[in-house]
Amino acid sequence: MAQKKISIRIDGELVPALEGKTILEVARGAGRRIPSLCHMDGLKDVGACRLCIVALNGGRLVPACTTPVQEGLAVTTNSPEIAAYRRMIVELLLVERNHVCSVCVSNGHCELQSLATSLGVTSVRFRYRYPSLPLDLSQERFVLDHNRCILCSRCIRVCAEVEGAHVWDMMGRGIHSRVISELDQPWGEASTCTNCGKCVQACPTGAMAEKGWAVEEMVKRTAQVAGAAVRKGVSL
Amino acid sequence: MSKLKLATVWLDGCSGCHMSLLDLDEGILTVAQQADLVYSPLVDATEFPAGVDVTLVEGAVSSQEDLSKLQTIRARTRLLVSLGDCAVTANVPSMRNTIPVQKLLQFIYVAGADVNPAVPTQGVPALLPQARPLHDYVKVDFHLPGCPPRPDAILALLSAVLEGRAPKLPAVKFG
Numbered sequence: 001m002a003q004k005k006i007s008i009r010i011d012g013e014l015v016p017a018l019e020g021k022t023i024l025e026v027a028r029g030a031g032r033r034i035p036s037l038c039h040m041d042g043l044k045d046v047g048a049c050r051l052c053i054v055a056l057n058g059g060r061l062v063p064a065c066t067t068p069v070q071e072g073l074a075v076t077t078n079s080p081e082i083a084a085y086r087r088m089i090v091e092l093l094l095v096e097r098n099h100v101c102s103v104c105v106s107n108g109h110c111e112l113q114s115l116a117t118s119l120g121v122t123s124v125r126f127r128y129r130y131p132s133l134p135l136d137l138s139q140e141r142f143v144l145d146h147n148r149c150i151l152c153s154r155c156i157r158v159c160a161e162v163e164g165a166h167v168w169d170m171m172g173r174g175i176h177s178r179v180i181s182e183l184d185q186p187w188g189e190a191s192t193c194t195n196c197g198k199c200v201q202a203c204p205t206g207a208m209a210e211k212g213w214a215v216e217e218m219v220k221r222t223a224q225v226a227g228a229a230v231r232k233g234v235s236l
Numbered sequence: 237m238s239k240l241k242l243a244t245v246w247l248d249g250c251s252g253c254h255m256s257l258l259d260l261d262e263g264i265l266t267v268a269q270q271a272d273l274v275y276s277p278l279v280d281a282t283e284f285p286a287g288v289d290v291t292l293v294e295g296a297v298s299s300q301e302d303l304s305k306l307q308t309i310r311a312r313t314r315l316l317v318s319l320g321d322c323a324v325t326a327n328v329p330s331m332r333n334t335i336p337v338q339k340l341l342q343f344i345y346v347a348g349a350d351v352n353p354a355v356p357t358q359g360v361p362a363l364l365p366q367a368r369p370l371h372d373y374v375k376v377d378f379h380l381p382g383c384p385p386r387p388d389a390i391l392a393l394l395s396a397v398l399e400g401r402a403p404k405l406p407a408v409k410f411g
Contacts, residue, residue: 094325094411098334101411102327102383108409116410123324123371123379130366132334 009074017069024052024064032077035086035115037204038152039065040222042229043161048152050089051115053082061085083119090116091124096175098130098147099205105218106206112150138188141211142200144179149207151177155199162229167193201225240289240398242271244278245309247302248329248367249295251277253320256384257292263391270398286312290397292319296326297368301361310374315397318370319390321383321411329367337363378403381410
């Protein structure tokens with residue numbers, strides 16, 4: 001069945017949209033810039049990071065990635081209030097774990113870092129937690145550093161939805177949540193892992209990386225993996 | 237008009253931020269015309285003077301000595317600048333923060349020593365439980381992140397504060 005054509009207002013401008021699409025898809029399609037971290041083209045959206053919040057009809061804030069468009073909807077993609085919340089979210093992500101950028105393989109190629117920069121973060125107002133978190137070096141080709149994980153779950157989704165292996169999952173709740181392979185085994189002992197590395201390329205930070213790179217050297221091929229995800233979605 | 241008083245301080249950092257400061261090229265001549273460097277690892281003064289206009293602080297607060305220095309600096313400075321990632325986020329020095337201090341010292345100076353295994357106690361300041369950014373302890377007026385901060389960003393900040401303008405910094409990478 002053909003999708004119904006509707007129109008919504010984005011920042012006051014009338015934009016055509018197809019029913020069933022999300023606000024994020026429609027807004028980005030219309031050339032609007034909305035920051036996001038947990039969204040990756042081709043993967044199911046979960047609304048985990050909350051960076052893509054937009055205001056509906058001038059009031060309620062919702063994540064654009066999980067909110068479908070509706071006829072007559074008016075969306076505000078940015079405002080001082082929205083910008084302040086986005087900045088706060090980034091600052092909270094930075095204090096939650098140990099993101100020591102200067103010694104990270106992804107320094108300079110990190111989505112969290114570039115978001116912080118583009119939102120004008122020059123210091124973090126909250127107290128750093130400095131939690132003690134493990135590093136999983138058991139996999140032959142890749143490393144998982146929980147210190148740099150922001151729990152976006154892109155690794156979990158790309159593995160389950162695109163590779164079809166579903167090695168990864170999330171354990172625990174709230175601030176104690178942690179990405180685990182299989183039933184919390186070391187990655188190197190995960191028998192379902194195909195060694196494909198899609199999780200690594202989908203990871204927005206230095207939490208997952210290829211072994212052998214030094215500081216600033218790990219450039220993720222996120223666009224290629226997202227492309228594969230989109231094509232797979234189309235063929236279904 | 238008398239020259240402004242500028243100071244720079246090196247706490248728990250690698251001095252890379254000071255290297256970046258020295259890398260201002262000809263910009264350093266402009267700064268020298270506007271300000272006197274009254275206290276710094278680059279000059280001889282032994283005591284932090286009173287009435288300093290601008291102080292750039294490099295490094296995290298890691299020891300009791302760092303903390304008391306910082307408190308003196310804050311009391312005697314009009315504008316305090318966190319210079320670089322260690323001052324802004326505690327950066328590399330913070331990587332010890334998950335390990336209790338005594339365990340850390342034992343590991344490095346006893347278990348890891350080839351000769352004279354002993355935790356040093358003479359002539360070295362006591363470590364604080366964690367290395368922390370400056371603004372955990374004192375009010376910071378400006379933050380200039382970077383590892384090290386770019387020389388053009390340092391110059392933009394210095395020129396503005398020395399001329400009494402609100403600094404308009406180039407977009408600097410955070411962390």
